[in-house]
Every structure is written in structure tokens, then in C-alpha cells.
Amino acid sequence: MSDLFVKVCGITTVEQLEWAIDLGYDAIGLMRAPHSPRLVDVETARELIAYADGKIQTFAVGLTLDQVASLKDHVDTIQLYEPAEVESLALASDTPPASTQGLDYWFYDASHGTGTFSRIPEWVHDVDARCILAGGLNPGNVAEVIEHYRPDGIDVSSGVESSPGTKDYALMKSFIEAARGVAQSER
Numbered sequence: 001m002s003d004l005f006v007k008v009c010g011i012t013t014v015e016q017l018e019w020a021i022d023l024g025y026d027a028i029g030l031m032r033a034p035h036s037p038r039l040v041d042v043e044t045a046r047e048l049i050a051y052a053d054g055k056i057q058t059f060a061v062g063l064t065l066d067q068v069a070s071l072k073d074h075v076d077t078i079q080l081y082e083p084a085e086v087e088s089l090a091l092a093s094d095t096p097p098a099s100t101q102g103l104d105y106w107f108y109d110a111s112h113g114t115g116t117f118s119r120i121p122e123w124v125h126d127v128d129a130r131c132i133l134a135g136g137l138n139p140g141n142v143a144e145v146i147e148h149y150r151p152d153g154i155d156v157s158s159g160v161e162s163s164p165g166t167k168d169y170a171l172m173k174s175f176i177e178a179a180r181g182v183a184q185s186e187r
Contacts, residue, residue, distance in 0.1 A: 004151075004153060004154070004180070005026050005027070005152055006153060006154055006156075006179050007026060007028065008028055008156055008157070008167070009028070009156065010157040010158070011030060011048065012031075016167045017048055017052060017056070019167065019169050020056060021056050024180070025172075026056070027077075029060075029079060029155070032060060034067070036165075037164040038165045042071065049074045057076045059079045060074075060079065063080065065086065076088060077105065079092060080092065081093060083097070089102060091106055091107065092107035092134065093107075094108065094109060096123065103130075104130065105131075105132050106127055106129035106130065107132045107134050108124050108127075108134065109155075110135050116135065116136050118135070124151075133145060133154050137154055138160070142182075143182045146182045147182055159175065
């Protein structure tokens with residue numbers, strides 16, 4: 001469990017990016033889905049990617065490949081809610097993928113980006129891919145989720161925000177401390 005992967009999604013500013021780096025997150029997500037309060041334009045996303053280079057992994061996150069196409073050659077991983085033929089793909093869904101071939105990560109997200117927590121089905125353990133749990137995680141429930149499901153990683157966004165789209169340093173700190181605390185205790 002010591003290799004637990006922790007990603008914070010919906011980063012919109014250099015300050016938030018610095019928090020993620022300083023707090024020890026493994027990756028950040030840059031949201032390109034138009035309906036999201038965390039949407040960053042392409043220019044801002046490229047500035048954040050350049051700043052993150054060599055410091056933290058970057059994910060371009062969208063529902064479809066079209067939404068992240070302008071960033072696909074600049075980020076470490078493309079995270080989508082549909083299968084696509086790209087290098088370094090993270091597929092997010094609430095159903096088992098038809099195939100895990102070519103997947104770097106599989107994100108179980110029943111919330112479809114809404115941040116609403118729902119019970120995670122036991123079959124997630126049967127998916128032959130690096131499983132990242134997402135959707136409704138926060139500092140108050142992340143330790144229990146990790147202890148029960150033992151995922152390869154976790155992803156948070158609205159659970160560390162003081163208002164929609166605005167990350168909160170104290171919540172980001174509490175979240176990663178809870179996640180890493182469980183990972184450390186299970187060594």
C-alpha cells in the first residue's frame with residue numbers, strides 16, 4: 001500500500017499546483033470538460049503543464065478525446081470517459097472496461113465527475129488494470145475507502161474545495177495526510 005497513487009483533479013492555478021507539489025500528490029488533473037467549474041482554457045493548461053514539468057505528473061481530463069486533443073502531446077496521461085486510441089490512457093467509468101489493453105489506469109467513478117460518493121462495487125477488484133477510485137472522496141471518507149477496497153490509487157477534486165472550482169489548502173493537506181496515513185500503517 002505504500003505505493004498508493006494520489007491525484008488531485010481540477011487544478012486551475014499555479015498556486016494550487018504548488019500546493020499539490022508541496023503536499024506530495026503524485027499527479028494533477030487539468031479539466032477540459034466544458035460543463036466543469038474547474039475548466040481551464042488551453043493556454044492556461046499549457047502554462048500549468050510547463051510549470052509542472054519534472055515536478056508532478058499531469059493528466060488532461062475530458063469526457064471525450066476532442067476535449068483534450070490540444071493537450072495530448074503535452075501531458076503525461078489522457079483521462080477520458082470513453083475508450084480512445086492514445087498513448088498513456090486513463091479510462092474513467094462506472095462499468096468494467098471492455099478491454100484493459102493499452103490502459104495505464106482505470107478510474108472507477110460512479111459520480112461521472114459530480115463528486116457524489118456512492119458505494120463502490122466489489123467487482124472493481126476483478127478489473128485487470130491499475131485501479132484508481134474517484135467520485136465523492138474527501139478527507140472524512142478516504143481512509144475508510146482505502147482500507148476497505150485497497151485500490152492502486154485515489155483521485156479527489158470537489159472533496160478538497162471550499163466552493164465549486166476553488167481548491168482549499170487545508171482540505172488538500174487533510175486529504176493526503178489521511179490517504180498516506182492509511183498507506184503507511186499498512187506497510
